[in-house]
Amino acid sequence: MSEKFKKVTHVIFDMDGLLLDTEKLYSQSIQTVLHRFNKTYDWEMNVSLMGMHHMDVCTRIVENYNLPLTPEEYSKLQRAENEKILSKAEFKPDTEVIYEEIIRQIAQEYGKTVPFEVRIKFLGTTNRRTYELAVDELKLPISVEEYGKKFVKLTFEKMVDRLVKFKLLNNYSVNLSCWLTLIFHIAGAERLMRHLHVNNVPICLATSSAEDMVQLKIANHREVFNLLSHRVCASTDPEVKEGKPAPDIFLIAASRFPDKPEPQQCLVFEDSPNGVIAACRACMQVVMVPDERISTEQSCLATLRLKSLLDFKPEMFGLPPFTN
Numbered sequence: 260m261s262e263k264f265k266k267v268t269h270v271i272f273d274m275d276g277l278l279l280d281t282e283k284l285y286s287q288s289i290q291t292v293l294h295r296f297n298k299t300y301d302w303e304m305n306v307s308l309m310g311m312h313h314m315d316v317c318t319r320i321v322e323n324y325n326l327p328l329t330p331e332e333y334s335k336l337q338r339a340e341n342e343k344i345l346s347k348a349e350f351k352p353d354t355e356v357i358y359e360e361i362i363r364q365i366a367q368e369y370g371k372t373v374p375f376e377v378r379i380k381f382l383g384t385t386n387r388r389t390y391e392l393a394v395d396e397l398k399l400p401i402s403v404e405e406y407g408k409k410f411v412k413l414t415f416e417k418m419v420d421r422l423v424k425f426k427l428l429n430n431y432s433v434n435l436s437c438w439l440t441l442i443f444h445i446a447g448a449e450r451l452m453r454h455l456h457v458n459n460v461p462i463c464l465a466t467s468s469a470e471d472m473v474q475l476k477i478a479n480h481r482e483v484f485n486l487l488s489h490r491v492c493a494s495t496d497p498e499v500k501e502g503k504p505a506p507d508i509f510l511i512a513a514s515r516f517p518d519k520p521e522p523q524q525c526l527v528f529e530d531s532p533n534g535v536i537a538a539c540r541a542c543m544q545v546v547m548v549p550d551e552r553i554s555t556e557q558s559c560l561a562t563l564r565l566k567s568l569l570d571f572k573p574e575m576f577g578l579p580p581f582t583n
């Protein structure tokens with residue numbers, strides 16, 4: 260075990276943006292509502308709202324964008340949008356990290372960056388549309404076809420790198436469709452949850468979402484979410500008085516494990532700066548797997564910052580190592 264980290268026995272997962280790709284769906288749905296009032300959702304606001312209770316988010320948005328609504332009225336509009344899209348939530352696929360890297364890398368070749376407002380437009384589009392959007396929005400001096408060629412070449416190279424890194428290449432014949440399927444199956448979140456469960460490490464969920472929203476989001480992943488000992492849904496849990504960055508949610512999550520571990524025995528996984536602060540205030544170590552645009556200052560309180568859950572080494576915290 261690394262000397263930098265202390266041994267833990269229990270693990271607490273955040274959900275939105277960590278296990279599921281829902282932070283992006285939320286951004287999309289907030290933008291849809293704001294668009295009706297001719298407003299644009301910006302990145303700084305997005306980061307500041309990550310991990311917060313639903314009503315706190317609504318209040319901040321109404322105030323910040325001067326909407327002619329009460330927070331309750333805004334909440335209704337937001338929830339209607341959320342319900343339309345949240346059942347699409349998927350485990351954060353590693354491919355998404357790869358696609359984002361590629362879009363950024365090609366933009367960099369031409370001295371361009373990819374602003375948040377543009378990035379939102381790539382969500383859920385086809386490959387062809389991604390190429391068109393990138394060329395148009397970033398004003399790249401190449402054709403859509405040339406962009407497509409670069410994109411496919413880089414995707415292929417990066418996926419092969421991933422498979423070699425995780426020693427999965429030798430078990431499979433050299434066949435692209437096999438590789439692509441495999442990439443989805445080794446999505447970091449599901450792999451880690453199953454690994455900890457099989458090794459009898461108690462795991463639970465601590466999310467700021469309301470219980471009904473959680474039901475919607477995990478609809479397609481019930482089997483994996485059933486591996487959790489319990490879940491704390493802060494927006495509807497009467498015991499959680501204050502949302503992240505207050506420590507309440509993690510302290511309550513720990514206290515509901517049957518053997519009631521001390522906070523120091525729990526390791527938290529988070530993606531948002533608010534969540535990291537909450538974990539620190541609860542005296543827990545926290546592994547942060549943030550959106551890559553989160554600055555190093557915004558992640559400085561995290562015990563460890565990773566690009567992907569696939570990069571996590573359980574033995575660093577005294578947990579059973581992966582064997583594959």
Ligand SMILES: [Mg+2]
Pocket residue numbers: 273274275276277309310529530531534
């Ligand atoms: Mg989160």
